[in-house]
Amino acid sequence: MEYLVVLAQCHETFRQAELQALATLHGIDLEIIAYNEWTPHCIVRLKDDTAARALISRSILAKDILELWGQGATYEELHADVHRRTQHRWADYRHVAYSLSVDCFSGKRSTAKKREIFESFTYLQLKGPVRLKNPDEQFRVAEEYVTDVEACAIKTKKSSEPRRIYLGRWIAKGSRDVVDTHNLKKRKYISTTSMDAELSLVTANMALAAPGKVFYDPFVGAGSFLVAASHFGALTMGSDIDPRAFRGKEHERQNGIAMMQNFQQYNLTSKFLDAFTSDLTNTPLRETAFLDGIICDPPYGVREGLRVLGTRDGNPIPPVIIDGVLAHYREGFIPPKRPYGFEALQRDVLDFAVRTLVPHGRLAMWMPTASDEAVEFPVPMHPNLEVVSVCVQPFSNWSRRLMIYRRLPEGQTSDVTLGRIKADGEGVSADDLNAFRVKYNTRNILRAEQEKATQNKGDTPEHE
Template sequence: MRRFIFVFSQVHAGFRHAEMESICNLYGIPCDNNISLLCNQQHVYVFEFPSVDNVILILSRSVLIKTVIRPTNLLPYAYGLSEENATALLFKDIGKALDFKESPVDLTSPCNTFYVIEDYGSNSLQKLHFGKLIGCGQGQLKNDYSLADRCYIGNTTIDPELSFLQVNIAKVDIGSLVLDPFCGTGGLLIAAAHFGAAVLGSEINYQIARAVGRSSRAGVECNTAKESVVANFQQYGTDVYFMGLVIADSSQHLLWRPGTHSGTFPVFDAIITDPPYGVRERGQKVGIKEKKESWIIKNAQQ
């Protein structure tokens, strides 16, 4: 087993364990037992994995891991470094003279990157970590799929970072069949399609499903003909994974229910959703209402 230093983002810390465990299970990677110790206060952890390839697979999915380095040394901060003292990095040759040939300097895309990580506890430096960079997580996805740049959004379109986090926890992968029964403008399905899943949604609100009516953008009165759920997938080049949107009441349709119209086993590999709630997006149902007396105009002339 090899040791690796994981540096986590400081947002959504409560989901670190769930995401890490799900990604490991998805790729059949043995989980370090210390993963269960992930907490909100600490952001740097040392985990053991069989190989670098395992870590690269984890980094290819995780949105909560910032960077991973392979440590060359792990020291407690037990000696007197001070901010007031000058610091130098010296190379000493023993038994052979150092070669002073200059190598090319590339700060944009270097072949080797080394990190020095200072791990602070309660306002004091606890440990120094030094090692070679293995890679970075997928935190840039929240910018690549920013709602500010998305073609079509609704009042409560889910945050991109949360959508990718939810997809990771659901273990969505290439070839998965995914349903969102409250898909809205398709925020969660877009994240699932990014990883190669075939996606299908259902939505009860005709105006949201067809992108008609008032726009959710500030300063914009109505949606345009260019805005649609399909246009969102086309924007990111994942429309080939979008199977369609069913306008239906999710409390009534039988899309996911085994043993009825779907056969004797589940159809979908994952069902991920962000149900409507609150004032801006109230829950809705479709059905026949009981007739009320106030609806009938008595003695009305034909």
């Protein structure tokens, strides 16, 4: 059966990937028949209404799903398609309490025109009472117009009439309400690096967070990803090289961890395992496959160079005893750190995922990339990981992408010829070790110089 998924018109490159991930999670056969990033309407093929409800039940980027009764470029085409598809089913809904609405995406209809549209469906012979609140069945006409953004971006011609019209029977709604519940403005403990609630929840969906699974964030910060994964039922834990990120200030701590406030706020304390101080290259976790998901937004090293535990020359520091106590046992001890490469970070995350993920477990990793197509930052790859999807969130002068990997079972390998990660030793400074840092800072410098030149030009007297 064909269904119409009504999507939120945001994060367009994430929408299909989330639907496909949810289909995988629920074991649903999903076929995406029609999808356009410029519109909120996506046509899919599913087995039945039960599969449709399961698919949409925890979707963050989908608003509703409807059984598709017909579609067309005009109302004549729509009515003909409705007759072809559903005429044998009209009698089943003849005496139910129903509602019929008209939704216009990027367009408007007057009340009189809507009444005319309603009357054009009298052939359905719906004789039950019209009930706007809590009807037994909801029928919806969805009109789709060309937006100003699309017309400007790809030179699509605008029109006062819709380019596509759908009729559907409403089945279920998604979980977009959860975004408001988890809004960072309402959250008790956040930091400057907290991922917004919507993308945290989408990331957890795409990593297949679910009850009975164990999820880990090696760059936990204030724990946005852990909260999102726990919302979907996963047991979660995290670590950070800087314990101040999750411990917070003294007055913020609950059971020694400020991040615990968020789990208490959402009634998720039973899902939180622990948070501890560590970096990925010096982790105390067992070298065995026990994680169902790794979900992280590693530091980019733009404001300051990336660092990990260790010394620059790689030699251990002789033990230091202060007042009879080893220095590293004393409160407030800060371990030495050495410069760390951006590419090495990516490689270490992938290697860690291969060692600790169970077969078919997923790694969800955010990484920056350039908006300039002339500058290419290849997707990092590993022979034991399959790239499931790559979604991009654009900003003004750079972008970041969410890369989803699947741990392949032993004996299976993936093609890694499209990716390359710089090897250790190719550079020693923060800039040598981080090509993105160089590109980001260079672009900011050039922009500042252009603004200064423009300002100076404006200050120059006209006679000069």
